[in-house]
Amino acid sequence: MNPDRGDSMVAAAPDDVAMRAYYAARAREYERIYDKPERQTDLRLLEREIPTLLSGRRVLEIACGTGYWTQFIATSANYVLATDINAETLREARAKQLDPALVEYRLADAYALDPGGGRFDAAFAGFWWSHLPLQRVPQFLGSLTACLEPGALVLMLDNRYVPGSSTPLGRTDEQGNTYQTRHLQDGSRHEVLKNFPQAAQLRMQLDGWADSVEFRELEHYWLCRWTVRAGLGS
Numbered sequence: 001m002n003p004d005r006g007d008s009m010v011a012a013a014p015d016d017v018a019m020r021a022y023y024a025a026r027a028r029e030y031e032r033i034y035d036k037p038e039r040q041t042d043l044r045l046l047e048r049e050i051p052t053l054l055s056g057r058r059v060l061e062i063a064c065g066t067g068y069w070t071q072f073i074a075t076s077a078n079y080v081l082a083t084d085i086n087a088e089t090l091r092e093a094r095a096k097q098l099d100p101a102l103v104e105y106r107l108a109d110a111y112a113l114d115p116g117g118g119r120f121d122a123a124f125a126g127f128w129w130s131h132l133p134l135q136r137v138p139q140f141l142g143s144l145t146a147c148l149e150p151g152a153l154v155l156m157l158d159n160r161y162v163p164g165s166s167t168p169l170g171r172t173d174e175q176g177n178t179y180q181t182r183h184l185q186d187g188s189r190h191e192v193l194k195n196f197p198q199a200a201q202l203r204m205q206l207d208g209w210a211d212s213v214e215f216r217e218l219e220h221y222w223l224c225r226w227t228v229r230a231g232l233g234s
């Protein structure tokens with residue numbers, strides 16, 4: 001994957017259009033989610049632990065958004081290529097002015113990553129797995145794995161459903177995906193796919209792709225780590 005600072009458009013698949021538009025509109029207010037008081041203890045732990053796990057690695061970050069996690073990963077990684085489908089979120093990420101020798105940004109669709117260049121021995125995605133439609137998990141795993149070295153470390157961080165803290169779930173579709181109705185500061189209303197997998201479901205989804213799967217639950221978050229299965233990767 002060749003770093004590229006251009007902000008030319010990346011086409012979203014039809015079922016990703018609404019998600020993409022929602023996060024583009026939310027970009028400037030996105031990091032308010034990290035202010036929730038009840039989540040602060042977990043966040044401080046993860047802000048220490050994730051950079052420790054990725055120390056010295058060349059990290060491909062998927063759906064980096066405003067670069068909240070990028071800024072912590074950059075304290076210990078050798079290099080980070082932070083990718084997202086939205087120019088609006090990448091603009092917020094770039095405003096953090098991280099060392100350009102260490103962190104580069106690129107517009108990229110997580111389902112169609114470019115395996116063509118760059119070598120990554122680690123990947124990270126925060127709050128992306130929960131937005132994967134169940135039927136597209138294999139496509140995402142194929143896209144990601146093709147960009148990683150065999151044995152590369154993968155970290156996925158996401159939300160647990162916590163009544164009173166999480167946005168309530170609305171409908172469930174025929175594939176089993178669940179949805180939330182969310183509101184932005186401008187008053188707009190968005191239905192957003194948000195899944196809350198249990199450990200057993202995640203392990204099944206990773207079957208054939210991952211070795212050494214570890215799943216850890218905090219009060220508000222889960223962190224899943226695995227290594228790219230021997231024989232897979234680039």
Ligand SMILES: C[S@@+](CC[C@H](N)C(=O)[O-])C[C@H]1O[C@@H](n2cnc3c(N)ncnc32)[C@H](O)[C@@H]1O
Pocket residue numbers: 012016019020023024062063064065066067068069083084085086089108109110111125126127128131
């Ligand atoms: C919940 S936010 C996570 C942002 C960041 N990782 C974090 O933890 O703060 C989800 C991100 O996914 C991005 N996104 C949506 N569809 C995408 C796609 N097909 N490929 C890559 N990124 C996508 C959105 O622009 C948004 O920044």
